Amino acid sequence: MTVHDVAARSGVSIATVSRTLREPHRVSESTRERVLAAVDELGYRPNRAAASLRRGRTGMIALVVPDIENPYFSSLTKGAQAISRERGYGLVVVDTTERADVEAEEIAALRPQADGFILASSRLSDDALLEFTSEATCVLVNRDLGAAGDATPTVTLDEAAAGRAAVGHLWDLGHRRISYVGGPERSWSQSRRSRGIREAAQAREGMVLQEVSGYAPDAEGGRAAAADVLATSPTAVIAYNDLVALGLLAEWSEAGLRAPDDISLVGFDNTYVAGTSSPRLTSVGADLRQFGEQAVSLLLDRIDGAGTDSATQHLQLQPQLATRDSTGRPRSTS
């Protein structure tokens, strides 16, 4: 099935077939109908490899994530997938298994194969990232490069605001002793979240904040942190992310502690797992699918040269606080 078959079937040249598909407005209505009919009957699908070769575009974009099993990234992927297909692009997903070297290697290998890249929570160093973003079309998610990387679009959550929101929520409920179970030291979101949390706590007279850290950003990390954070005797805990929160919840539950009656708990990212636990987790984050959608939009606008207004290239989404059952008033608000 090639353009030639369609051309023969509809009595036009291959050029007209191609035009009918790419620039329908440039052919007369009667021929267009004839060609489209032939396309339909023959079940013709353009060979993208050929089109790519000729146009220098592949029709593929790559989404690079550290770990597709992480609900944060699987939701992001779901959103990205939906919209990229809607806009006629294929989505190649790359799971770097959290390793910067794998990430570097993969994007290098994929570069001639993709029209653009979405790097989600990139583990690359600033330097490496800066180099790559300057030579390939990219959008950064959940990471930025400050002034140096101003030319690269980003989609981020206002992490500091998210941290403040968590603290504000607990303050409003009456908590005055809270603890934060932090994430990996070098993590982009960790530094911003913890800053927001510290700021918000300091801004409130009488709020005591403690931090424990050094745990893996997953359920096992949460379990490991459970006893340690309890030792700081808080009435409420903020966890680096939902998975950590789940681990805390599980371990506490086995120790006979129950949220929110004995202790309140807030997670981050608002992933779907926040709804699967008992109690359901209060969590602060953005709509993750939408996150993925926006990143793809931004990238495709750049590639297709649609919205060439370089004004809104840095999307910073505001966090939403999803209040669920894991937070309540402290037990003894005297």
Place this chain on the structure above:
Amino acid sequence: MTVHDVAARSGVSIATVSRTLREPHRVSESTRERVLAAVDELGYRPNRAAASLRRGRTGMIALVVPDIENPYFSSLTKGAQAISRERGYGLVVVDTTERADVEAEEIAALRPQADGFILASSRLSDDALLEFTSEATCVLVNRDLGAAGDATPTVTLDEAAAGRAAVGHLWDLGHRRISYVGGPERSWSQSRRSRGIREAAQAREGMVLQEVSGYAPDAEGGRAAAADVLATSPTAVIAYNDLVALGLLAEWSEAGLRAPDDISLVGFDNTYVAGTSSPRLTSVGADLRQFGEQAVSLLLDRIDGAGTDSATQHLQLQPQLATRDSTGRPRSTS
């Protein structure tokens, strides 16, 4: 950067450059070194679109899943991704949002773009699937076509054995009244799992099995089923999958019921969420990443024509029972 640049730089013809990369053994060692050096210095990467066009192969395989957010499929994807990259193929992930029509449309559109397809838990009808598998290279995961689809490789779990394993485990613990929260009527695994469960129960004198069904195969479905299944007054429950089990657990927990003390619970699929709950879920399934890996292997063997022995084309993995905290002896084994 094209073959011409490399050819010029190393003083050979473009054919030799191509050969050096594709069939290194067919060029002399000295030229090979020279060419490889030039490739390196120039940072040359072959244009896959051109190669695809010429060879009729794209170097891409497509993984089609109903829902990438589902931990079952995200783990499968992780495994598939790792091995396909290892073998030099790109992985295009398609999320069909559980819709057969979307699936049909996507695979048709992707057909000229991928060398092969892995259809995981396909929602397509037998007829549609049979047609597609006969015209494209595919591997089916978690689904088969019986004798009619014998030519298509499959990777499945022995679902009936999984059902039997769950029942056997509970029997051994002393349970004699169990209930099964079933999945969607038309689901391939549901029919097999429930058959295995029924068989195993009937085979044991004194075992009473009840089934409730009609719930969504996710945490919300589990929550919805929680009260109904309790009404059948079992000492242990088997849930269609881990997500449903999580929902049950959550709802029971809110009602003051605790596993395994008040009631035992077994899930299916052994997804990573089984380890995030409290108590951790006993679950029966296979290693999901490995599942994905095997599917890719099978597909690539077919594409690359490696293992042409059509003997082992139907992999049926045996289930593993991962015993965790959610199962124990019934409260009052008199």
Place this chain on the structure above:
DNA sequence: CTGAAAGCGCTAACAC
């Protein structure tokens, strides 16, 4: 508005 024709970069015969 439509057709002819020139490649995009690469691979695989086929010669030497």
Place this chain on the structure above:
DNA sequence: GTGTTAGCGCTTTCAG
């Protein structure tokens, strides 16, 4: 062991 050459299927000037 290496070079020449003819396309793969498509898009896109350039003529008409």
